[in-house]
Amino acid sequence: xxxAIGKIHGSASxxxxxxxxxxxxxVKRGDYIKVWNDKDGWVLGQVSDILAVDNPKLSELYKVxxxxxxxxxxxxxxEAGKLRMPTSPFIPGDNVYIAEDELIAETFGFAEDGAYIxxxxxxxxKVKLNPNTLVQKHVCILAKTGSGKSYTAGVIIEELxxxxxxxxxxxxHGEYVSMKKPAKIKDNEFGVEPKGYADKIxxxxxPTSPFIDSADKELSLDGVDLTAEELIELSGLRSPTAQALLxxxxxxxxxxxxxxxxxxxxxxxxxxxxxxxxALSKIEKSGLFKQRPTDLRTLLVRGKASLIDLxxxxxxxxxxxxxxxxxxxxxxxxxxxxxxxxIVVEEAHNFAPEREKTVSSNVLRTVASEGRKFGLGLMVxxxxxxxxxxxxxxxxxxxxxxxxxxxxxxxxxxKGIEGITAEMVEEIKRxxxxxxxxxxxxxxxxxxxxxxxxxxQHSEAKSVLEEEKEEIEAKEETAVxxxxxxxxxxxxxxxxxxxxxxxx
Numbered sequence: 256x257x258x259a260i261g262k263i264h265g266s267a268s269x270x271x272x273x274x275x276x277x278x279x280x281x282v283k284r285g286d287y288i289k290v291w292n293d294k295d296g297w298v299l300g301q302v303s304d305i306l307a308v309d310n311p312k313l314s315e316l317y318k319v320x321x322x323x324x325x326x327x328x329x330x331x332x333x334e335a336g337k338l339r340m341p342t343s344p345f346i347p348g349d350n351v352y353i354a355e356d357e358l359i360a361e362t363f364g365f366a367e368d369g370a371y372i373x374x375x376x377x378x379x380x381k382v383k384l385n386p387n388t389l390v391q392k393h394v395c396i397l398a399k400t401g402s403g404k405s406y407t408a409g410v411i412i413e414e415l416x417x418x419x420x421x422x423x424x425x426x427x428h429g430e431y432v433s434m435k436k437p438a439k440i441k442d443n444e445f446g447v448e449p450k451g452y453a454d455k456i457x458x459x460x461x462p463t464s465p466f467i468d469s470a471d472k473e474l475s476l477d478g479v480d481l482t483a484e485e486l487i488e489l490s491g492l493r494s495p496t497a498q499a500l501l502x503x504x505x506x507x508x509x510x511x512x513x514x515x516x517x518x519x520x521x522x523x524x525x526x527x528x529x530x531x532x533x534a535l536s537k538i539e540k541s542g543l544f545k546q547r548p549t550d551l552r553t554l555l556v557r558g559k560a561s562l563i564d565l566x567x568x569x570x571x572x573x574x575x576x577x578x579x580x581x582x583x584x585x586x587x588x589x590x591x592x593x594x595x596x597x598i599v600v601e602e603a604h605n606f607a608p609e610r611e612k613t614v615s616s617n618v619l620r621t622v623a624s625e626g627r628k629f630g631l632g633l634m635v636x637x638x639x640x641x642x643x644x645x646x647x648x649x650x651x652x653x654x655x656x657x658x659x660x661x662x663x664x665x666x667x668x669x670k671g672i673e674g675i676t677a678e679m680v681e682e683i684k685r686x687x688x689x690x691x692x693x694x695x696x697x698x699x700x701x702x703x704x705x706x707x708x709x710x711x712q713h714s715e716a717k718s719v720l721e722e723e724k725e726e727i728e729a730k731e732e733t734a735v736x737x738x739x740x741x742x743x744x745x746x747x748x749x750x751x752x753x754x755x756x757x758x759x
Contacts (some may be wrong), residue, residue, distance in 0.1 A: 259350035261325060262317070263290070267345040269329060274351045275313060276305070276323040281353065285376055285703065288327060289354040295341040299354055299362040300327045303678060327351070330700055333362050338699045356380045363698060370414035372407075372655075372693070373704040374445065382704045386418050388653065388697055390597045390632035393623060395648050397640045397668065398657030403689050405430045405601065406713050407655055407706050408636050412560065412599065416455050421596030422560035423584065425577055429466065429566040430601065432458055433714040445707040452711055456560045459549070461576065462542040465567040474563060476579050478513050478544025485578070485614050486516075488571045489541075490534035496527040497534065504531075513539040543572065551583045555593040570605065577606050578615040585622055588631045595630030598622065603635035604642040609667075616644065623650035641667040648672065654694040658686040 260282045261274040272290075276282055286302045304326040313322045331340045360380045369383030389411065396411075398404035409431065415422060424431055435456050437449035460470035467473065481489075483501050492498055504519040505511075511519075517535050520528050538544075554561040563580070565573045577600070587593045600606055600619065607619040622633050623646065635651065637643045641663040648654075648671040656672075659665055668683070669675055672694065679701055683692055686703070694701045 257352055257355075259352055260288070261351045263345055263347050263349045263351060264313070264324065265347065267347055269341045269344045271326070271328050272300075272345050274325050274327065275317050275319070276325050277317055277319060279319070279321065279323055282325065287330075287354040287359050287376065287378065289352050289358055290345055290349060292341045292343065292345060294343045295332055297358060298332050298341050298345075299330045299358060301330055302326070303328050325351075330362060333364050336364065338362065338364070363702070366697075370411060370418075371707060372410055372414070373691075373706040376703050376705070379444070382693065382702065384653065384693075384695060385697055386415060386420065388695065389634075390415070390420060390595070391627050391630065392652035392696065393627065393632055393650055394634040394653045394655065395603075395651035396634070396636045396655045396657075397648075397659060397664075398638060398691075399659050399661065399664070400638050401688065402657040402659075402686070403691075403706060404636055404638060404657055406689075406709065407657065407691060408599065408601070408634065409434060409709050409711065409713060410706055411634065413450075413452070413710050415597060416452055416560055419558040421555045421557050421594045422599060423554050423580070423596065424560055424562040424599045425565070425601060425606070426562055427565045427573060427602045427605065429564050430714045431456075431562055432469075432564060434711040436712040438709050438712050440708055443708050447708050447710055450710040452560070455558060456562055458562045458564050459554075460564045461568055461572070463568065463572075464564065466564055470564060473549070474576070475545040475548045476543055476576065477548040478539075479510060481513065482614075485575055486535070486538065488614055489538050489575055491571065492531070492534050494527065494530055496525075497531040500525060500528055500531050513544065541572070543576075551580060552587060552593055554580065555584055555588070555596045557594050557596075574606060574613045574615045578613075578618050581615070581622060582618045585618065585626070585629070585631060588629050595632075597632035597634055599634045599636070601636045602638075603647070604637045604639045607635070607644040607647045609642055609644050620644060620646050623647045640664040640671070643667075645671045652696050655691050656683055656694070657691045658688065659683050 260278045261276045263272050264275045265273050282302060284302050284305050288300045288302060289297050290300060292298050302325050306324045308322050308324055310322045314320065329340060331338045356378050359375065359378060365381065365383045366385050370386050370389060371381055371383050373382050374380060375382050396404050396408050412422065435451055435453040437451040440447065440449050457472060458470045459472050459474040460467045461474050483505055486501060487498060500520060500523060504516055504523065508515060508519060513535055517532055520531050563576065565576065581598060584593060606613060606615040608616065622631060626633055635647055640659065654672050656668065659668065665680060669680065679692060682703065689706050691704050691706055692701055693704050
């Protein structure tokens with residue numbers, strides 16, 4: 256057994272205690288520790304804070320130059336599949352030890368065949384979450400820009416793809432298209448090998464997308480029975496008169512297309528109808544709506560991830576696509592016409608905003624509250640927790656929170672996620688890039704995880720400085736080439752003059 260790192264000091268309960276650190280180099284805040292309890296055996300705890308105190312008596316008693324007092328919270332012991340707290344308090348003077356990885360893993364009860372998302376704290380313990388829990392009880396990933404939210408989402412997508420879980424990925428910026436290719440990684444502490452998912456990911460793009468040529472398939476929608484709200488959002492129609500005429504035209508129409516609406520509006524005797532006709536004609540010519548639209552049942556297929564690449568698409572059209580596609584899939588799932596699966600929504604604050612209303616808001620709220628009953632999971636990803644609908648966040652039982660510092664976003668996390676303590680909030684503010692606080696019903700206590708490296712390629716934002724550097728290097732390279740060409744020409748000219756002068 257390893258040597259003790261300290262001794263319990265002062266009053267101690269079965270929930271928390273303090274100990275004097277006798278080996279300052281062997282323990283730090285966040286470390287997992289163990290203490291022997293006569294009734295319960297080895298019990299796991301965690302160092303929550305370390306304070307330096309001026310106490311000559313303790314210094315002399317424990318033979319230490321600096322007196323460091325560690326505060327520890329008791330995590331408990333796993334019995335019969337449940338994490339249980341000890342029934343008796345710890346005893347002052349008892350030794351405290353660094354916990355072995357085996358005890359940590361046993362106490363947390365990570366699933367052996369679970370989704371591997373990273374390593375626990377500074378240990379080598381693999382954090383594995385139950386895939387069924389992830390899908391059935393929803394997931395939210397929250398972080399400030401650049402903290403690794405999309406990277407972390409990619410890790411979970413990889414794990415679900417490995418288990419052939421049907422996925423639909425809403426990708427407003429084309430961040431997940433790169434997952435088709437293997438990552439350029441070598442030996443790593445996570446034990447991950449590079450792998451691409453070209454055989455599993457199918458990229459769809461709307462016909463008006465500037466990236467339609469690089470997509471695997473075109474995504475078109477059925478334009479039948481578009482609501483007045485959808486048409487107003489798509490057209491940006493702000494005229495109260497034109498909106499009133501639209502409602503009037505839709506009043507008696509059933510199973511109608513945009514062409515039917517235009518025909519109905521043309522029959523109205525009002526000078527304001529031409530503004531409405533112009534707006535409707537623009538929607539009709541967008542190319543998104545077709546007589547033979549994409550069969551949406553093909554978007555949720557076992558072993559595949561359907562990725563809708565929305566780069567370059569107007570926000571109003573993005574919202575309509577998300578609304579129509581998810582609504583249809585939810586109806587199909589309720590009728591058992593598609594497999595159980597998960598919908599991944601990147602930049603979720605744009606599709607389910609807290610204060611505004613979009614055509615996609617209601618369907619995301621509905622899936623968040625009712626989807627688990629029908630086997631349709633939801634993963635929402637956002638860099639602005641304050642701007643996303645709290646009804647959606649509150650339905651996510653697994654929360655993965657990377658670094659967040661904005662006060663409004665911090666407050667939103669406090670209100671939207673149960674069990675977030677003041678200590679956890681402070682941890683969230685200080686998290687390094689790539690580390691996350693994970694809250695899950697199967698973990699029972701929040702943990703900090705170093706997110707593993709991805710098997711597949713990550714589409715990183717290009718740095719302005721990198722672009723400037725490349726431009727400078729390119730200019731320097733061009734200048735060198737120009738100089739070399741000039742020198743060669745001058746050399747040739749010099750030699751030709753010499754040879755001419757030697758001719759008889």
